Amino acid sequence: MSARAINPTTGLDFTPAVGDMPFTPLQREWLAKAHALGRDRFAARAAQWDQEASFPFANYEDLREQGFLGLCVPTEFGGAGADFPTYMMVAAEIGRFCGATALTWNMHICSTMWTGVLADGIAMSDEQRAEHAARRKIHFERVVKEGKVYAQPFSEGTAAAAGRAPFGTTARKVDGGWLINGRKIWA
DSSP: OOOOOOOTTTSSSSOOTTOSOOOOHHHHHHHHHHHHHIIIIIHHHHHHHHHHTOOOHHHHHHHHHTTGGGTTSOGGGTSOOOOHHHHHHHHHHHHHHOHHHHHHHHHHHHHHHHHTHHHHTSOOOHHHHHHHHHHHHHHHHHHHHHOOOOOOOOOOSSGGGGTSSOOOOEEEEETTEEEEEOOOSOO
């Protein structure tokens, strides 16, 4: 395979899904990683996940190995510290090669942003902020150090999904953990 010329605008040797524009060094790094991973691994597997309606576990092993799970985890917690625009660009690039991976990765990454930068803009008392900081640290460590994957389990196929009724799923603390009852159409 011959080397492709570097585009002077993007600093990349391919045109990202989001088009040609100036990118930050962090954006270039993660776009290039997403492009290579998608081209070399995800594209060949994409049809399988769609045909089987199954979770792209093999793709998540690749995402985990290359640090994609911590893309939007702040650097002080061991993540890449990417912002929302960078996340969107990388998700679009992953989506070029495997929609199932891009969609599910989106749900995971949103959990890191909701706990991170988005929560930072919410009014909280000092006590609430301290409690949130302690929980955020646990969440980020699970993602970065243990490779944990998160989703948003609010996909009830009822009026709750549209915000017109309370969620039907319940969580109750029991000896040894939690008992969760409910039905989700996907998470």
